[in-house]
Amino acid sequence: MFKGFKQFITQGNVIDLAVAVVIGAAFGAIITAFVDAIINPIIGALVPSGDLAGWTIDFPGIFDEVHLGIGAIIAAAINFVLIALVIYLALVVPMNRYKDRQAAKAAPVEEAPAGPTTEELLAEIRDLLAKQQSSSD
Numbered sequence: 001m002f003k004g005f006k007q008f009i010t011q012g013n014v015i016d017l018a019v020a021v022v023i024g025a026a027f028g029a030i031i032t033a034f035v036d037a038i039i040n041p042i043i044g045a046l047v048p049s050g051d052l053a054g055w056t057i058d059f060p061g062i063f064d065e066v067h068l069g070i071g072a073i074i075a076a077a078i079n080f081v082l083i084a085l086v087i088y089l090a091l092v093v094p095m096n097r098y099k100d101r102q103a104a105k106a107a108p109v110e111e112a113p114a115g116p117t118t119e120e121l122l123a124e125i126r127d128l129l130a131k132q133q134s135s136s137d
């Protein structure tokens with residue numbers, strides 16, 4: 001049982017996944033700070049409340065008004081899209097290029113198709129000369 005667990009832990013996939021989670025969390029914190037400090041105030045200038053995260057749409061209810069926090073949903077969507085974009089551009093694109101280069105290096109070099117052999121060329125020359133000789137007679 002422990003041997004199988006040790007093999008599972010030491011596989012490259014588990015290590016790669018752990019690194020991805022840590023890097024994703026770090027990018028998430030950076031992008032969230034960027035969105036909260038820069039994007040939300042810019043968009044907040046366009047909404048009635050002046051703050052995107054605090055923007056709500058009010059609906060009359062039976063007993064009291066209902067406040068739908070549409071701004072928080074929009075801010076979370078912006079965070080998600082920006083985090084996905086940064087991870088794609090910073091990690092996925094360079095890794096795909098690296099893998100393509102490695103695959104190109106590992107691929108066998110295709111040789112050009114072999115042309116006719118020396119004997120075949122000499123036979124063709126002989127036949128052409130013989131044909132030329134017979135047509136001049």
